[in-house]
Amino acid sequence: MANYVWPKFGTATVIGKRHDRVDGVAKATGTAKYAYDINPAGMIIARLLGSPHAHAKIKSIDLSPAKKVPGVVEAVALKKADDELLFQGEEIAVVAAESEAAAAEGVAAIKVEYEVLPHFVNDTDLAAAKAAGMTGKGGKNISLAKEPGDDDDEDEFTEKEINRLLKESAVVVEGEYGIHMITHMCLEPHGSTCEWKDGKLVAHLSTQNVSGTGPQFAGPLGITADDVTVHCDYIGGGFGSKFAADTWGVACAELSKKTGRPVKLMLDRDQELKIAGNRPSGFLKCRVGADKNGVITVWDSEQWGTAGAKPGVVSEKVVPYVYEPKNRRVISHTIKTNRGLVRAWRAPNHPQACAMSQTAIDDIAAKLGLNSLDVFKRNLVHVANGKAEVYAAQMDVAARLIGWNDKWHLHGKGPKKGSIVEGLGLAIHTWGGGGHTSKCTIRISPDGGVSSTLGSQDLGVGTRTAIAAVVAETFGLTIDDVQVNMGNSKYPASGPSGGSTTIGGVSESNRRGSLDALDKLLAVVAPKLGVTADQLEAKGGRIQVVGSPSKSLGWKEACSLLGMNAIEAQGEYVRGSKDAKTGADSKLSNSQVGGVQMAEVAVDLDTGVVKMKKFVAVQDVGTIIARKQAESQVYGSVIMGIAYALFEEQIMDQASGAFVNCEIADYKLPRLGDIGDIVVEMYEPESEYNRGVVGIGEPPVIAPGAAISNAVANAIGVRVSTLPMTPQRVLEALKGRKA
Amino acid sequence: MKSFEYSAPRDEAGVLSVLSAEAGHTEILAGGTDLIGLMKKFIVTPDRVVNIKEVRSLRGIDADSEGVTIGAVTNLDDILESPHLNEFPSVQQAIRNMSSPQLQAQGTIGGDLCQRPRCWFYRNGYGRLAAASLIADGDNRFHAIFGNEGAAKFVSASRLAPALVALGAEVRIIGPGSQDELFMPLASLFQTPRTEWQRETVLEPNQLLTHIRIPRQGAANGTYEVRHGEGPDYPLVAASAALRVESGIVRQAAIVLGQVAPTPWFSADAVRAIVGRPVTEVTADAAGEAAIATATPLSGNGYKVQLAKVAVKRAILSAAGLETGGF
């Protein structure tokens, strides 16, 4: 068995380099087919009817008027009389028709009688939620340096101790911070094209989970997962919201079975926003004590928020974020609201936790008249993830790149040009990112062809390119020499793309499989070159004797020695598994990354408009496989971060319970002109390379909210308590100061 | 989308012959960037759609010594690129701010002026005037701060109207009779509807807006929009100013706000404040202050009053070729 390691630091020729995406041309020219683009012959189109009410009970459903609409082929109810609808858009029925227009007309014709029930959509006001009986049990994260005595009541002791610590602090910041609910807003909405062939289902599904969604179709359809093939070659956004077959996916398959025709059902834009996932909101009230240097002595906070129609809240376990002072009390409450259901959103819990707590740390600096960077640095004594030194080094790098020392001024004390002021802010983050379980088949053909086949998916992040890089590196080839087959559930199973686990998982399986396949090839080549296999290496498109490259065979020639028999090797990695012989952790992948981000903003004091000037993201990442794509992860994350910091918000109308900005014209997102200058810097001393691969699909999206909020506070001298910092909120914060 | 009858006449008379007198029966299709979305959501459900983009006489830009005439189906990009518009930077600024290659290439000036209300209750199917109490009690952060006492609390969202009204533009309207032709100030095209069947313009269902004419009056002009971001989103508030300045003193002025009322909002108060004075930071600010004196914000849009003040001030400064001091 091969030794599963990466090439020594500085010796790799393919991994860690800059590569264009292997599927870049296909995407740019439109030949790349997304689920939305799959149009089998004879296909009909289905549309979904969603609840118009935030809370209602169905009294009756009559599909017959829909079936009478010309062009409508079939209609199926997903709910029945007496079912309760918990949020606007909740699925009620589907209609399939010869055209999209007829399907929509069919949906409009369905007669549903509702009993409208009282709704509750307010997540900002904890007292109102309590009064309405909509709060639920949250959690506690309490830690004190001092232990209670045997006779002490624990809660009383905690209360006393926290108050004592606050009293003894040089400064106490009392603040309120919040971050509104956002939705995933995938540009390609959720949905699928389904068809049946010989009693078996073929589902072209827009999914982050190619290998795992088969059973979700099979169960409700009364078939086995073997009878389902899920395809997804390309996907137009998921961000954590596309792990499931979903009711509408199963309904699409059912409609196809009933009609005997391929059916496409993609959500409408407003449905995509209403029912296909959201990121929970978070609001926090705190008292934070610190010494005169700004080092936190005690943290006391209470938080609440909603995850929609089922209880849930941002985890109190990650508050305060990354900085975990020994003396802390964090209490959370869940609020149930008549809003869509939560789905994982890039780094679940972390962006909210960061935005709700690292803002308070910045306010300590403001209150003490200190440099925020110094305060964030000094508080690294509270970092418990073992990365304090890395953060400190990253802060220096980020500070240099943004020009912190030259540009810094105390909060609200910068120069004013016209009505414009500028400011700086920072925040830090942490994430696991260990590889998921992954299998692949590596194949070397006698004609020299090389392929990797696995049931993984490329979410647009460059997974195909990264896999090609791993295989090419191992075989001494270039990425163009490698065919990557993915996006099919009949291929060897690979994990869902969530938790930044994909790059670690597929790099593991592909490196292992490729090394094993290479061993087999070298065993065949060795006799020909008159050496033993362990004297051979694959390099520069040749199989050569280590140290004497003149004794070699070209790759093709070497493969031709295989005769009729292609080599196939299974690469397999089980998440968290140790080396079978030595019991050691895998050297190929790792987990736990951190990063430091800094924002520079300009604010128009008269209009409250915030503009990004510059954003610096310093990120540690372990072994980099595909550099451009790794950097893209950070660019994309920062842009998404700017989105929720300044623009994005699910706006619920309290009176009607309606999600009023559920269209693309009203759901604000940043455009190219809004993102400023983004600088991505990978933090990669040799020690990082030697750690192995760690995923960074999520970590860089965590800190922008807090960093940008801190920069705005630094610019204008007051805190805009809630994200997104719209002109309205900025003006209101400024008015608070004047009042 | 409801099934409809489609017609694409080649001349103005042909259009008039297929427009129905019955409100709601027929919709005019220009670029379709507003109409199609509304039809897809069943907010507008015509039985007949009349495409006017095949009518040659409705397209193009003509100029003579007295003014510039623009056909209703002329695309916004064609207007932006036309040298005839160079003396009207207020119009160019408004188009440029749309920041959308798609809307600028597909959208027309007639469609921009006649686009339906911006109101998320209306656009989500809660009705236009019927939504009045929903708006008053609900989330009205983007709604009207002027002229909102009646049932109409939405905002007129036309991007070009503030500039064109301030410049004293006129419109040509034809119909219902094949010989009927009417010229009137663009300002009079807009109305605040009092009933569900009244539209936001005075056009009868069987009338057509054919041309917009901007007179050359030698007024310095400028538009300032308060924009949340740089993308193709509507501004939060817009203002346009056209100023006749002689010997450094404003002799005549027109100041029109957008996104603040159910119609483009002509501010006589701002005009009074600036006429007879030179344009300076101080006088422009005073005009902004005057503009908002009569504002009637709703429960959740008080911030728009501040934005209106700033927009007026900056539109005046921009018209006079001065720095606005902001973004």
Ligand SMILES: Cc1cc2nc3c(=O)[nH]c(=O)nc-3n(C[C@H](O)[C@H](O)[C@H](O)COP(=O)(O)OP(=O)(O)OC[C@H]3O[C@@H](n4cnc5c(N)ncnc54)[C@H](O)[C@@H]3O)c2cc1C
């Ligand atoms: C995502 C998005 C963003 C947008 N952003 C903006 C924006 O920032 N600013 C802005 O101003 N607009 C915006 N719009 C609205 C609209 O697209 C533009 O205003 C466009 O210029 C409308 O022109 P059109 O020719 O496409 O109109 P159409 O959709 O064809 O028509 C609009 C309305 O006017 C009527 N109409 C059209 N021409 C005539 C005529 N000659 N006589 C009588 N009635 C007529 C139609 O019947 C219809 O009711 C946006 C639209 C979308 C979808």
